[in-house]
Structures are given as structure tokens and as C-alpha cells.
Amino acid sequence: MALAESVRKELASIVGAGWFRDDKETLVSYSYDATPLYQSMPDGVIFPSSTEEVSAIMKVCAAHKIPVTPRGAGSNLCAGVVPLKGGMVMVMTRMNRLIEIDEENLTATFQMGLNTKQFHLAVEDTGLFYPPDPSSMIICTMGGNIALGAGGLRGLKYGTTKDYVIGLEAVLANGDILRTGGKLVKDVAGYDLTRLLVGSGGTLAILTEATVKLVPKPVYRRAMLAVYADLQSAAKTVSQIIANRITPCTLEFMDQATIQVVESFAKIGLPVEAQAILAIEQDGEEALVERDLKLIEDICRSAGAIQVKVAATPEEGMKVMEAxxxxxxxxSRLRPTTILEDATVPRSKIADMVLEIQRIADKYNVQICTFGHAGDGNLHPTAMTDARDEEEIHRVESAFAEIFEVTIALGGTITGEHGVGHVKAPYLEWKVGSSGIDLMKRLKTAFDPEGLLNPGKLFAETRKRIVFASEAASSDAGTSGEASAKGGV
Known part of the structure; x- marks a missing residue:
């Protein structure tokens, strides 16, 4: 329902009239994220510029029991910033300041709305390096990365976002400001609240500021491409590289269907007849990189690669990784709707998982391509479909449910880097068990007793039909946040 006029005035007085919006165009614009099929209308959208403003906003929302959904760039892929219960969408992109790069302590401190690519460039200009590199880094924010525990192509060697966040500033549901950690290598004072908040998806607190650790920038980098006639040889290569105690910077996988589409798009000479390719990159001191690449090349050939090509120049290697x-x-060029999922299995099970994905796609007669981070077993089965075809969407969702079931049976997890959000909430108990769900719910209640922060995420609940933007824009009703998945699981 629409916000009371007194509440609207109170919120506008905190941020300024231009930074609180509840016109229909703005509400529709912030009713969805990058996840297909999910949309829900908020009652208002607010753009704070400081932690103090976030605190004041939360105090107003707590007093009136208004749900709040924090949001960065909206590139989320698990419906994590869709305002399922209406209320306020709090957009953090005004809070985009790089506060400090501390070269003595090898840390950086920033506000959560800072663009990820801009942060990387600023850090590398100083000769330092922040490794986590989600594929959406050109558009996503550092706050979004932290809220969902983002990974990226360099995760095998360097780890993911959770391995770099050492301090946080956050606002609790009642408006209190919480600070955790700091510029410390060692800190075991009490529970590790920093780690708890990383990956919490805005369900425990509104993250406003972070301190992350940095490492020296690698001085040399080189890439190679290994081509395979079968999936098993590619998977065997991955296991053997790691077994030989070599940790590449990047070890990426694409199946044949993905290779063909990417080559059509990028036109860099990828072998479209191959069943699989591995894109491999190493960084560090030049002599060590060259040694590792020679060893990796030998492993690729002995494991069954039909072709191995080492990039002749950094530019050539960059083209492979950009592809x-x-x-x-x-x-996404193939069909109107692209559903990208995220499942992780042990490295030794990659071939089994890809074959299972292909079997499941055939079973449900849907088109699924698979690519991902082979080095850490994080695969991205991606369905090309059409949201207007409800029967096909139902088959796609059934296929993904079976994919998640197989993933767990193989010793994996339902998400390696995208987060649970709303999309995977029905499957979370499969992974953590009923006692795990109970404990998580009690943690949620301790932080947010009224359930105001990003409600409808993590924990499964009954879902209603989606309200599409086209319907909402032509309807007088679309302000109560009714939504979920059209044909949802």
C-alpha cells in the first residue's frame, strides 16, 4: 500500500526531496533485478548518501514496520534485491566513495556503492591488487559483491570476497550502527561478525562501509587454451593440474554449446568442433609463470587435449579471458530469456556434473549450456528460454530443481557465488538440513526481530504470481509488493 504522507515527508527530510521517490516510473524501475521472471513493486525508493542517513531511514522504517530491501547496481541473479514485501528499496549507489587505499597496511576502505571495476583500477594504479573478479564487475558494486560473497574467475588461486573483507560498518534493523573488524591481521575478539555479514544478502543488516585487504599486484601474466574431444579428458586435466600442486590464477571451462555461441559472439577463433575447452591463466614472477605453463601444457596433453595453444602476447591472452x-x-542473444544458475561440485566430479546437466536438459527438452570456474568446481548451467512460454518455463524450473538435487548428491552445493536470495530458498534445506535452517532463522531473528530487512529471502515460503512491469505500469494496484515467480518453483 502507499506510504502515509507523514512517512513520505519524514523520509524525504532525511535525504532531500529529490532522493526519495515514489512515482510509478521509479517504482517499476526498482521492482526487479537481473534475475528473469521475478518482479515486485516497492512502495518507495530512497537514495541515502551516508551511514547516518541510512541509520535515520531505518529508525523511521522500524517505527512504522516498513520492509527495506537494500540494493546496489541490480545485477543480482537470485532475485536477491526484488522487494517481495513491498516497502522501501534502499539504493546504495550514492554512497560510492573510495575512502582510502592504505599502502602501509595493504588495505582499502570504501562505501558500498563503489563500482567494482573502478575500485580494481584505482587499486592497481598503486601497484596493489584486489583479486575477486566477478564477471559483472563492469556494472556491479562492491557492496553487492560483499552482500552475496561474490567469486570470479580468479577464485581458485586467490579465493573469493569473504577471504578479503576484514572490517565492516553496517546499520541494524533498529537503526543502530555496528562496526566489526578493522585493519587487523589478527582479531579473535568474540564471534566473527564480519564473516557472518559477508554473504548475508542484506537480511541481517544494511552494509554501508567496508575495509578489505590487498595484495601486491602480479608482475607477469600469461594465458593458454586447451581443447578436448571429450568432457572426461578436460575434467581429468583439472584434477591433475591441482594434484601436481600447481594453482593457476584462472582455470575456466566451456562446453561445446557454449563454445559455439561465444565464438559466434566474440569471433576470436575458438574451436567450435571441440567438446570442451579449458582457458587457463597464470600470474606471478615471469620465470615461475613460464615454468607453470610448461608443466600445465604437458599435463593437458597427457590427459588427452587434442590441442594446446599458449597466448603469444598478453593481448591475445586477454582476448581469451574476455571471451x-x-x-x-x-x-543471451539466443532466446528472449536467459536463466543463469550456479552450482558447485568437487573438482573430481566436474565431468559427471556436466554429463548430468546434459542428461537433464534432454529429459526436459530444454536448451542448457554449461560454463564456469573448473578450478573450484563452480559451474554455471544456463538455460535459454522464453518467459512467455509458461509450459517451457515449467520444464526449465523442473530441470534446475533436478540439477540442484544431483549437485548435492555429488557432494556439492546449490550456490558457489550467486547467493540464495529468493530463487534458491526452496533448496537451501537440501544443503544445510532442518537444524541448519532453524539456526539461521534464529540468527535472523536476533538481528532483525520484526523481519524488516530484505524479507522473503533465504527461507522458503509460499509464492504468488509475478506482476510484470507492463502490467504494473498499466494498473492502479501495483504498490503492495505482491509477487514472485511466474511458474515459480
Missing amino acids: RRSALAAL
């Missing part, structure tokens, strides 16, 4: 980063954009 891999373009996989989602390339696949």
Missing part, C-alpha cells in the same frame, strides 16, 4: 567473461552476454 569467457562474455559467455552470458553471448548466450
Whole structure:
């Protein structure tokens, strides 16, 4: 329902009249994220510029029991910033300041709305390096990365976002400001609240500021491409590289369907007849990189690669990696709706998982391509479909449910880096069990007793039919936040 006039005035007085919006165009614009099929209308959209403003906003919302959904760039892929219960969408992009790069302590401190790519460039200008590199880094925010525990192509060697966040500032549901950690290598004072908040998806607190650790920038980098006639040889290569105690910076996988689409898009000479390719990159001191690449090349050939090509120049290597980063954009050209999922299995099970995905796609007669981070077993089965075809969407959703079931049976998890959000809430108990769900719910209640922060995420609940933007814009009703998945699981 529409916000009371007194509440509207109170919120506008905190941020300024231009930074609180509840016109229909703005409400529709912030009713969805990058996840297909999910949309829900908020009652208002607010753009704070400081932690103090976030605190004041939360105090107003707590007093009136208004749900709040924090949001960055909206590139989320698990419906994590869709305002399922209406209320306020709090957009953090005004809070985009890089506060400090501390070269003595090898840390950086920033507000959560800072663009990820801009942060990387600023850090590298100082000769330092922040490794986590989600494929959406050109558009996503550092706050979004932290809220969902983002990974990226360099996760095998360097780890993911959770391995770098050492301090946080956050606002609790009642408006209190919480600070955790700091510029410390060691800190075991009490529970590790920093780690708890990383990956919490805005369900425990509104993250406003972070301190992350940095590492020296690698001085040399080189890439190679290994081509395979079968999936098993590619998977065997991955296991053997790791077994030989070599940790590449990047070890990426694409199946044949993905190779063909990416080559059509990028036109860099990828072998479209191959069943699988591995894109491999190493960084560090030049002599060590060259040694590792020679060893990796020998392993690739002994494991059954039919072709191995080492990039002759850094630019050639960059093209290979950029082609891999373009996989989602390339696949999205095929059909009106692209559903990118995220499942992780042990490295030794990659071939089994890809074959299972292919079997499941055939079973449900849907088109699914698979690519991902082979080095850490994080695969991205991606369905090309059409949201207007409800029967096909139902088959796609059934296929993904079976994919998640197989993933767990193989010792994996339902998400490696995208988060649970709303899309995977029905499957979370499969992974953590009923006692795990109970404990998580009690943690949620301790932080947010009224359930105001990003409600409808993590924990499964009954879902209603989606209200599409076209319907909402032509309807007088679309302000109560009714929504979920059209044909949802």
C-alpha cells in the first residue's frame, strides 16, 4: 500500500526531496533485478548518501514496520534485491566513495556503492591488487559483491570476497550502527561478525562501509587454451593440474554449446568442433609463470587435449579471458530469456556434473549450456528460454530443481557465488538440513526481530504470481509488493 504522507515527508527530510521517490516510473524501475521472471513493486525508493542517513531511514522504517530491501547496481541473479514485501528499496549507489587505499597496511576502505571495476583500477594504479573478479564487475558494486560473497574467475588461486573483507560498518534493523573488524591481521575478539555479514544478502543488516585487504599486484601474466574431444579428458586435466600442486590464477571451462555461441559472439577463433575447452591463466614472477605453463601444457596433453595453444602476447591472452567473461552476454542473444544458475561440485566430479546437466536438459527438452570456474568446481548451467512460454518455463524450473538435487548428491552445493536470495530458498534445506535452517532463522531473528530487512529471502515460503512491469505500469494496484515467480518453483 502507499506510504502515509507523514512517512513520505519524514523520509524525504532525511535525504532531500529529490532522493526519495515514489512515482510509478521509479517504482517499476526498482521492482526487479537481473534475475528473469521475478518482479515486485516497492512502495518507495530512497537514495541515502551516508551511514547516518541510512541509520535515520531505518529508525523511521522500524517505527512504522516498513520492509527495506537494500540494493546496489541490480545485477543480482537470485532475485536477491526484488522487494517481495513491498516497502522501501534502499539504493546504495550514492554512497560510492573510495575512502582510502592504505599502502602501509595493504588495505582499502570504501562505501558500498563503489563500482567494482573502478575500485580494481584505482587499486592497481598503486601497484596493489584486489583479486575477486566477478564477471559483472563492469556494472556491479562492491557492496553487492560483499552482500552475496561474490567469486570470479580468479577464485581458485586467490579465493573469493569473504577471504578479503576484514572490517565492516553496517546499520541494524533498529537503526543502530555496528562496526566489526578493522585493519587487523589478527582479531579473535568474540564471534566473527564480519564473516557472518559477508554473504548475508542484506537480511541481517544494511552494509554501508567496508575495509578489505590487498595484495601486491602480479608482475607477469600469461594465458593458454586447451581443447578436448571429450568432457572426461578436460575434467581429468583439472584434477591433475591441482594434484601436481600447481594453482593457476584462472582455470575456466566451456562446453561445446557454449563454445559455439561465444565464438559466434566474440569471433576470436575458438574451436567450435571441440567438446570442451579449458582457458587457463597464470600470474606471478615471469620465470615461475613460464615454468607453470610448461608443466600445465604437458599435463593437458597427457590427459588427452587434442590441442594446446599458449597466448603469444598478453593481448591475445586477454582476448581469451574476455571471451569467457562474455559467455552470458553471448548466450543471451539466443532466446528472449536467459536463466543463469550456479552450482558447485568437487573438482573430481566436474565431468559427471556436466554429463548430468546434459542428461537433464534432454529429459526436459530444454536448451542448457554449461560454463564456469573448473578450478573450484563452480559451474554455471544456463538455460535459454522464453518467459512467455509458461509450459517451457515449467520444464526449465523442473530441470534446475533436478540439477540442484544431483549437485548435492555429488557432494556439492546449490550456490558457489550467486547467493540464495529468493530463487534458491526452496533448496537451501537440501544443503544445510532442518537444524541448519532453524539456526539461521534464529540468527535472523536476533538481528532483525520484526523481519524488516530484505524479507522473503533465504527461507522458503509460499509464492504468488509475478506482476510484470507492463502490467504494473498499466494498473492502479501495483504498490503492495505482491509477487514472485511466474511458474515459480
